[in-house]
Amino acid sequence: MKALRYIVLVAFFGVLMTAVVKLPPRGDVSSPVHRRTNAAGTPVAGTYYIQNAYKDAKTPNMVTVILGDYRSLDTLGETIVVLIGGIACFYILNVRRRKP
């Protein structure tokens, strides 16, 4: 059983190394993430963000504009997940500890 574990580990390492070696080089403009249209021929959202992030919000950090403005509903969900985690800890840890 222990040998199987190591075989799985080595195979997984091989998969990851293959993926890393096959990555496109940094700054390659023809790599899929840098294209203006995706494989289906429709424009990619990233192009709009790069061109308009500073114009729309006057904020130099593009990531903040995407997280806080364009995708702010997603950030709201993340915040509520954190809050629900806190509330769940409150109720789970206080099951028997509650003082009358």
Added chain:
Amino acid sequence: MSEFPEHDPKDHCLDESLKEPTDSLIVHATARGIAPFILLIGLYVFFHGHYSPGGGFQGGVLLAVGFLLLRLSLGVRLSQIVMPHRLTLRASAIGALLFVAVGLSAVIMGGNFLDYHLLPIPGLAPEYLRYFGILLVEVGVTVTVTFTLVAIYDELLGC
């Protein structure tokens, strides 16, 4: 250190010594000296989210670390002054409510949810309204993350 106290199933608190102030003068002085700077770096990371890597979540975690260092070193009772226990979970709910309030105020002004350029702040161009809308939202995120992490620690200690 070798003998731990007998675990009583009725006792759901952790070790009581975790709530006590530390005996070491060095730990005491160092924690009290470093914690304000950790809080300052947390505020820096938060406010520089518009210009550099950072933002609500990272700054909130740093602020929480500053408060937790005081909780760990000064003990629960002494650190109630800087962060009262009854405040934590309520304040984290207020942070999430601030986020939702920013979104709903845009709805009331006739736009979509979280459509910042319709926020009711007079005298600002739409781009700067979005700038401050992002800032307000990040304030909500920071408050939620900070107080939730402190609240989870407090609940683990059972104080």
